Amino acid sequence: AQTVTQSQPEMSVQEAETVTLSCTYDTSESDYYLFWYKQPPSRQMILVIRQEAYKQQNATENRFSVNFQKAAKSFSLKISDSQLGDAAMYFCAYRSEEVYTGANSKLTFGKGITLSVRP
Amino acid sequence: DSGVTQTPKHLITATGQRVTLRCSPRSGDLSVYWYQQSLDQGLQFLIQYYNGEERAKGNILERFSAQQFPDLHSELNLSSLELGDSALYFCASSVSLVSSYEQYFGPGTRLTVT
Numbered sequence: 001a002q003t004v005t006q007s008q009p010e011m012s013v014q015e016a017e018t019v020t021l022s023c024t025y026d027t028s029e030s031d032y033y034l035f036w037y038k039q040p041p042s043r044q045m046i047l048v049i050r051q052e053a054y055k056q057q058n059a060t061e062n063r064f065s066v067n068f069q070k071a072a073k074s075f076s077l078k079i080s081d082s083q084l085g086d087a088a089m090y091f092c093a094y095r096s097e098e099v100y101t102g103a104n105s106k107l108t109f110g111k112g113i114t115l116s117v118r119p
Numbered sequence: 120d121s122g123v124t125q126t127p128k129h130l131i132t133a134t135g136q137r138v139t140l141r142c143s144p145r146s147g148d149l150s151v152y153w154y155q156q157s158l159d160q161g162l163q164f165l166i167q168y169y170n171g172e173e174r175a176k177g178n179i180l181e182r183f184s185a186q187q188f189p190d191l192h193s194e195l196n197l198s199s200l201e202l203g204d205s206a207l208y209f210c211a212s213s214v215s216l217v218s219s220y221e222q223y224f225g226p227g228t229r230l231t232v233t
Contacts, residue, residue, distance in 0.1 A: 033219070043207060044121075045224035052219075091162060097219075105216060106152060106175055109162040 002027045002094050006110035013082045014118050020067075021077045021113050023092030031097035034068065035107070036077045040088040048090070051075065053097070079115075087117045122146065123212050123225035131231045137198040140228045144191055144212030150174070151193040152213070152222060153185055157206035168193055169216050200232045 003026045013019035025034070036048040051059045051068050058066050063083075067076045079086055092110040122145035132138055144151050153165040155178075164177035168187035179185075182200075187193040197204060207229050211222040 043227055043229075045209060045211075045227075047221065050221075098216075105150075105213070106164040106167060106177060107154070107162075107211075107222060108164070111161050 004110035035093040121223040125225040140195040142210030148212035150213040154209040
């Protein structure tokens with residue numbers, strides 16, 4: 001079974017600075033997807049960024065980028081130019097690549113990290 | 120707004136009772152996933168339906184059951200409720216079984232068991 005570990009329960013960053021959130025995972029699969037989800041106080045789950053394991057290039061979405069190290073099974077999220085609205089809980093998630101069967105298309109989440117942004 | 124709707128938003132009930140949580144997926148989405156978020160267990164997958172059929176089960180208790188109807192909405196039934204069942208229950212939908220398609224989350228139903 002796959003596991004996702006987020007070892008830092010809380011982090012803090014100064015507004016306009018850069019912060020990196022860490023995530024490691026364990027799997028024996030070679031094809032899979034990794035995600036970062038944001039959960040603000042409203043509790044809505046918002047997809048921030050996704051990475052396909054077969055892609056060597058790290059995904060980027062505006063101020064959000066990832067550092068995907070497949071061999072190390074590491075998937076960190078970098079938030080640049082942090083804004084007050086970035087304050088939320090962030091979850092790292094894993095999903096198997098099961099083409100057509102979908103039996104393992106569930107998301108497996110880490111415990112999450114609470115990010116606070118200081119003005 | 121993800122396009123996934125869940126009702127009710129909040130539910131307060133007593134131990135031993137039974138409740139039904141409802142989810143309407145995005146238009147065109149055939150696959151529905153249920154997740155539970157609690158302080159103890161974090162976010163965990165409960166069950167998945169695709170076009171009316173159960174496709175995968177996770178850590179779902181025997182007291183819990185779900186189904187997906189012909190109009191593709193889904194219901195999660197929780198019975199003999201215990202204090203530990205208090206949690207935020209999310210529904211997510213996806214257009215397909217294939218993992219490359221995104222799962223879009225609803226706003227969740229917060230269940231409080233007293």
